[in-house]
Amino acid sequence: MDNSQINLEYWMTNLPPQLKTWPLIRLAIPGSHDSMTAAITKSSKLAPDAECLLQKLRFLGPVLRLIMSRWSKTQNLDINAQLLCGIRYYDLRVATKKSKTYPYFVHGLYADEVVSMLGNVREFIDSHPQEVIILDFQHFYAFTDDDHQTLTELLNTVFKYKLLPYTHDMNHVTLDSMTQSNKYQVIVVYRSHYSRYDQPYLWPSLCFPTPWPQTISQTDLFDKLNKGISTRVMSFAYVSQCVLTPTNGFVLKHLFSTLEKKCALAIHNARIKWVQEQTIGIGGVNIIIGDFINLQDFQFPLEIVKLNMKILPKDTSILTPVDN
Numbered sequence: 001m002d003n004s005q006i007n008l009e010y011w012m013t014n015l016p017p018q019l020k021t022w023p024l025i026r027l028a029i030p031g032s033h034d035s036m037t038a039a040i041t042k043s044s045k046l047a048p049d050a051e052c053l054l055q056k057l058r059f060l061g062p063v064l065r066l067i068m069s070r071w072s073k074t075q076n077l078d079i080n081a082q083l084l085c086g087i088r089y090y091d092l093r094v095a096t097k098k099s100k101t102y103p104y105f106v107h108g109l110y111a112d113e114v115v116s117m118l119g120n121v122r123e124f125i126d127s128h129p130q131e132v133i134i135l136d137f138q139h140f141y142a143f144t145d146d147d148h149q150t151l152t153e154l155l156n157t158v159f160k161y162k163l164l165p166y167t168h169d170m171n172h173v174t175l176d177s178m179t180q181s182n183k184y185q186v187i188v189v190y191r192s193h194y195s196r197y198d199q200p201y202l203w204p205s206l207c208f209p210t211p212w213p214q215t216i217s218q219t220d221l222f223d224k225l226n227k228g229i230s231t232r233v234m235s236f237a238y239v240s241q242c243v244l245t246p247t248n249g250f251v252l253k254h255l256f257s258t259l260e261k262k263c264a265l266a267i268h269n270a271r272i273k274w275v276q277e278q279t280i281g282i283g284g285v286n287i288i289i290g291d292f293i294n295l296q297d298f299q300f301p302l303e304i305v306k307l308n309m310k311i312l313p314k315d316t317s318i319l320t321p322v323d324n
Contacts, residue, residue: 008086013130020175030301031089031289034074036105042066047106048141070258072108074291086301089134095141125185136189148194163201210239238286264292
C-alpha cells in the first residue's frame with residue numbers, strides 16, 4: 001500500500017469496514033513512548049522520578065539539567081501534532097508539584113501540566129468522532145490518594161461519557177462497538193491501586209501488559225519483542241516497547257550527545273524493518289510504541305498503520321481513504 005493512500009489523522013476512520021469489527025486488541029496501533037516530553041528543556045526542574053544519583057547531583061544546577069534534558073526528552077512533538085500524525089496510544093508518567101493542584105508529566109524533569117493535554121485530546125475526539133485514544137497512566141510519583149482522586153475526577157470531568165467502562169472481555173471491544181452505538185472514544189489505563197476503588201472507567205494493568213525490554217542492544221531488543229509477541233495472552237491488549245534504554249555508563253560515554261541521536265536514530269531503520277515484518281490478528285502485534293515517532297516523515301506510525309492492510313484482498317477500492 002502506498003503511503004499517499006494513508007491519512008494518519010483519520011486512519012481509524014478510514015479503516016475498511018471489516019477491520020472496524022475486529023477486536024481492538026487484534027489491530028496494529030501506533031503509540032509513543034514517554035509521550036509528553038516535548039516540553040522538556042534545559043530550564044525544566046528536576047522531577048520526583050529522577051534517579052537517586054541525579055537527586056544527589058542536583059547541586060550542579062543548570063549543567064545537570066542541560067545533560068538530563070538531552071537524555072530525558074523522548075519526543076519532539078506535542079499532543080496536537082502526535083494526534084494528527086496517527087498516534088493513538090500514549091505512555092504517560094505523572095508527578096505532583098508543590099503548590100500545584102493538578103499533576104505534571106515527567107521524565108526525570110518536569111514537562112507540561114496534565115490539564116491542557118487532556119483538553120487537547122477532548123477537542124480532537126470531538127472533531128474526529130471515529131478515532132479512539134488510549135491514555136496509559138504508567139507511573140505516579142509523589143502521589144497520595146487525594147492526588148489520585150483529583151486526577152480521576154479531572155479525567156471524568158474532561159471526557160465524561162466518552163470514557164469506555166472497563167470490561168474483562170476485550171474481544172468485544174471494537175472500533176464500531178465504541179464509536180457507532182455508544183460514542184466511546186477514550187480508554188484510560190490506570191496502573192495504580194486506586195483503579196480498584198470503585199472506578200468503572202479505569203482499566204487495570206493486566207488488560208494492557210507492557211513489558212520493558214530494558215536494553216541498549218538492538219539484537220536483544222528485537223529478541224525480547226519477538227518473544228513477547230509469541231507468548232502474549234490473546235484475550236488482552238499488548239504493548240511492544242520498541243525502544244532502546246541507555247544505561248548510566250552509556251550516557252556518560254556519550255554525555256554531550258542526545259537520546260534522539262544515539263538511540264532513536266541509531267535504531268530507526270532496524271525498527272522500521274522489524275515493524276514491516278509483523279502481522280496482526282491472532283499471534284500478531286497490537287500496540288507498538290517508540291521514541292521520536294516523527295523521524296523520517298512519520299515513517300514509524302505509517303508502517304504500523306499499514307500492517308492493518310496486510311490481510312486484506314488487493315482491492316484498491318477498500319483502501320482509498322474517504323474525503324474528510
